[in-house]
Amino acid sequence: MxxxxxxxxxxxxxxxxxxxxxxxxxxxxxxxxxxxxxxxxxxxxxxxxxxxxxxxxxxxxxxxxxxxxxxxxxxxxxxxxxxNWYPNDKIKRALVNNYLHWHHMNIRFGCGIYLFNKTIGPKLFGIVMKDIENLSNEKREEGFQVLENILERYHYVAETEEVSIADIVCYCEIIQMMLVKVDLKKYPKLENWLERIGRIPEVEKTHRIFFKLLPRFKL
Ligand SMILES: N[C@@H](CCC(=O)N[C@@H](CS)C(=O)NCC(=O)O)C(=O)O
The missing domain is CATH 3.40.30.10 (Glutaredoxin)
Structure with missing residues (x-):
């Protein structure tokens, strides 16, 4: 191959x-x-x-x-x-796909687009777009609340009882918000889930590299 x-x-x-x-x-x-x-x-x-x-x-x-x-x-x-990462069972797979599609315009928009607008955007294009900042702030709070509600009932973000790639995708996005030290106190289930996913050895490994490279972002 x-x-x-x-x-x-x-x-x-x-x-x-x-x-x-x-x-x-x-x-x-x-x-x-x-x-x-x-x-x-x-x-x-x-x-x-x-x-x-x-x-x-x-x-x-x-x-x-x-x-x-x-x-x-x-x-x-x-x-x-x-x-578990991408279940063959059609219902479980549909739930993982559901998260993967929802992710882009919600968690990705609320976290990644917010950060891009605050960090790389100004460096590459010289501007911060206020409308994007406001919209991404709203999207993030709504998205975090959706996740908090899900995590009150299920162990993982795709409403599964086993960890899936949806958790990896979601974790990578939310942990990036630590760059601006976002406060997650309002979302205790989400905080606990972040800790659990962060302890997966392969997640730890890729994020060790990420944290080492953080000084590249001068906030
Ligand atoms: N929807 C895409 C988003 C990819 C994306 O936004 N990548 C960013 C880095 S996080 C990028 O390459 N930005 C550079 C650019 O667009 O020029 C995915 O999930 O792969």
Whole structure:
């Protein structure tokens, strides 16, 4: 089988989700570091690799994917390990997919877009967009409340009783908010879940690298 090639940045939340699953499933992959904050995604060379000029981007044989959740589900179907990460049971899988779709416009918007607007955006484009800041703040609070309600009834964010890739995707996004020291006291179940997911050895491993690289973000 051809080797998986991943273009990613440990500072990028969706990149870390993909890198974490590679660790979990022990997928042998070739890593190319793309530093978003340095404008590496804008280069002509990268535009020939990634149609969206974003990370993560994965190449496997002739296949090129540039959406993290699509990469994750592809890797799972190619390097399947235990069933919990993306269950075969159609109801459980539907619940994981439900989270993966909801994630983009809610947790990703509320956390990732907020941070991009505050950190990389001003560095690369020279502006902070006030409307985006307000909207992402609203989205984040609503999204966290949805997760708090789910976690009152279930162990994991996709309403499953076993950990799934939805938890990895969600964790990578929320932990990035520690850059601006967001207060989660209003969401005790969410805080407890963050601690539990953070203790998964492969999550610890990719986030150790992330925390080491944090000084790259000068907030
Ligand atoms: N929906 C995409 C989002 C990817 C994304 O926003 N990547 C950011 C880094 S976190 C990026 O590459 N930004 C650089 C750019 O767009 O130029 C996914 O989940 O993979």
């Amino acid at each position: 051809e080797q998986v090639v991943i273009y990613a940045d440990y500072m990028s939340q969706p990149s870390r989700a993909v890198l974490t699953y590679c660790e979990i499933a022990k997928i042998p992959y070739k890593f190319h570091e793309i530093r978003v904050i340095n404008g590496d995604t804008f280069t002509e060379e990268f535009s020939k690799i990634s149609p969206s000029q974003s990370v993560p981007t994965m190449i496997h044989g002739n296949l090129v994917l540039y959406e993290s959740n699509a990469i994750l589900t592809y890797l799972i179907s190619s390097f399947h390990i235990s069933d």
